[in-house]
Amino acid sequence: MPENAKKISFAKCGEDSTCGTSREREAAYSGSKKEMTCVVCPTGCVLTITLNADKSVKSVTGNACGRGVIYAENECVRPMRTLTTTAALANGRMLPVRTDRAVPRDTLIDCMREINRKIVAPTAKIYDIIIENVADTGANVVAAANGSDCA
Numbered sequence: 001m002p003e004n005a006k007k008i009s010f011a012k013c014g015e016d017s018t019c020g021t022s023r024e025r026e027a028a029y030s031g032s033k034k035e036m037t038c039v040v041c042p043t044g045c046v047l048t049i050t051l052n053a054d055k056s057v058k059s060v061t062g063n064a065c066g067r068g069v070i071y072a073e074n075e076c077v078r079p080m081r082t083l084t085t086t087a088a089l090a091n092g093r094m095l096p097v098r099t100d101r102a103v104p105r106d107t108l109i110d111c112m113r114e115i116n117r118k119i120v121a122p123t124a125k126i127y128d129i130i131i132e133n134v135a136d137t138g139a140n141v142v143a144a145a146n147g148s149d150c151a
């Protein structure tokens with residue numbers, strides 16, 4: 001490294017509470033408090049959640065509306081995510097797909113296993129159901145594009 005080169009150091013994700021890579025960053029609180037950004041609407045309220053000993057939600061502050069409380073409770077009990085990924089088309093191309101509703105975050109790997117096994121007809125149209133009830137979540141995997149448009 002040249003003598004006058006500036007040394008840049010990067011904090012590991014999670015060391016810095018302002019880390020933008022994790023919406024669920026936990027602030028430097030004790031185990032009874034959490035901080036997370038509500039992503040239900042673009043306002044992005046920063047929620048401070050106080051937990052009971054059993055990790056259930058005791059109180060939520062920082063929310064501008066009641067949806068923030070529901071979001072915080074879901075995130076603490078069983079976080080949900082809409083899965084977006086690609087599935088293989090029979091012609092070797094990849095089709096963008098997504099779940100038609102949020103699925104429990106702890107089922108994402110099972111969902112991906114099913115999607116990775118699936119070979120989709122290139123005639124698939126946007127919103128076609130590619131997999132019904134993926135990983136027993138109740139959600140369907142749907143095409144997010146027309147197969148004929150996939151490069």
Ligand code: SF4
Pocket residue numbers: 038039040041042043044045062063064065066067068069071
């Ligand atoms: S708490 Fe309400 S206003 Fe704030 S980000 Fe969530 S949904 Fe939007």
